Amino acid sequence: MKLLLTSGGITNLSIQSALVELLGKRVAECSALCIPTAQWGHPMCGPASVRRFVVGDPPSPMCSLSWESMGVLELATLPSVGEERWVPWVREADVLLVDGGDATYLCHWMQQSGLAALLPSLPETVWVGVSAGSMVMTPRIGEDFVEWPSAPDDRTLGVVDFSIFPHLGHEMMPENTLAKAERWAVEIGGPAYAIDDQTAIKVTDGAVEVVSEGQWKQLAS
Numbered sequence: 198m199k200l201l202l203t204s205g206g207i208t209n210l211s212i213q214s215a216l217v218e219l220l221g222k223r224v225a226e227c228s229a230l231c232i233p234t235a236q237w238g239h240p241m242c243g244p245a246s247v248r249r250f251v252v253g254d255p256p257s258p259m260c261s262l263s264w265e266s267m268g269v270l271e272l273a274t275l276p277s278v279g280e281e282r283w284v285p286w287v288r289e290a291d292v293l294l295v296d297g298g299d300a301t302y303l304c305h306w307m308q309q310s311g312l313a314a315l316l317p318s319l320p321e322t323v324w325v326g327v328s329a330g331s332m333v334m335t336p337r338i339g340e341d342f343v344e345w346p347s348a349p350d351d352r353t354l355g356v357v358d359f360s361i362f363p364h365l366g367h368e369m370m371p372e373n374t375l376a377k378a379e380r381w382a383v384e385i386g387g388p389a390y391a392i393d394d395q396t397a398i399k400v401t402d403g404a405v406e407v408v409s410e411g412q413w414k415q416l417a418s
Contacts, residue, residue, distance in 0.1 A: 198319050200356070200357070200401075201219055201398075202326050202334060202361060203326060204363035204396060205328070205394025207258065207325070209410045210410075212395075215406075215408045219323045220292060224264060226265055227291035228267075228292075229260070229292045229294055230269070230290045230293050231251055231293075231294040232269075232270050232296065233247045233271065234298070234303050235296055235303035238301065238302020239329075240344055242298050250296045259294055259325060268286070270283070270286065270293075272303075272309075275311065284311075284315065291323065292322065293325065295325065296330050297327045297328030297363075299343070299348070300338050300353050301338070301343055301349075304333050307354065316356070332363065333353045333354055334355075335353055335354075335355065335356075335361055336387060337352055337360055338361075339362075340384070357400055359390060360385045361392060361398070362378040362381055364394060365413065365414075378414070379391075390407070390416065392412075393409075393411040393412045395409060
C-alpha cells in the first residue's frame with residue numbers, strides 16, 4: 198500500500214501533486230472510497246462533521262476532488278455485511294480517503310472489520326489519511342491524542358515505524374506547539390514527525406519523503 202499521511206488533507210498543490218504521483222494517473226481517472234469511521238470515536242465530532250468530510254467541505258476538501266467515482270465505507274458496519282460484499286469494494290478502489298477523529302477507535306474497527314488484515318494485499322492502493330487517519334498507521338499516538346474512552350492504550354497499527362504529531366501550530370489548537378511536540382516525542386520513545394496542515398508524509402515501498410509548503414520537524418527519538 199502507498200501512503201500519503203497528512204495533517205489536514207489535500208491542502209496545497211505540492212500535496213496534490215504527491216497524490217497524483219502515487220496514483221499514477223489523473224484524479225479524474227480514479228475511484229475513491231472515503232472512510233469517516235474515526236470521527237465517531239472523538240467527542241468533538243458527530244453527524245455534522247462527518248457530512249462535511251463526505252461532501253468535501255473545507256478544511257479537508259479531498260472528497261470533493263474530481264474523482265471518477267466516490268463512495269463511503271463505514272468500517273463499523275462491515276462485520277455485519279460480510280467479506281464477500283465489502284472486500285471487492287475495497288479492491289476495486291484506487292484510493293482510500295481516511296478522515297480524522299480518534300486513531301484508537303479507527304484502529305479498533307480496522308482490526309474488527311478485517312480491513313487491517315487486507316491492507317498488505319493492496320500494493321497499488323493509495324491510503325490518504327487526515328490527522329487520526331494518518332496516525333492510525335503509526336506504532337503509537339501518545340496518551341494526549343487518545344479520546345476514545347474504551348481505548349486500551351495508545352498503540353495503533355504500526356504499518357510505518359514513526360509516529361506523527363499533527364496540526365502543528367494550528368490557529369484553533371494553540372496547545373499544539375513545537376515544544377509540546379518535542380515533549381510528546383520523548384514520551385513516544387521512537388522516531389516521530391511534527392507536521393502542520395500544509396505538510397504530508399509520503400511513504401512508498403518503505404521510502405519516506407516529507408512534502409510541505411508549511412512547517413514540520415523530524416523529532417529525535
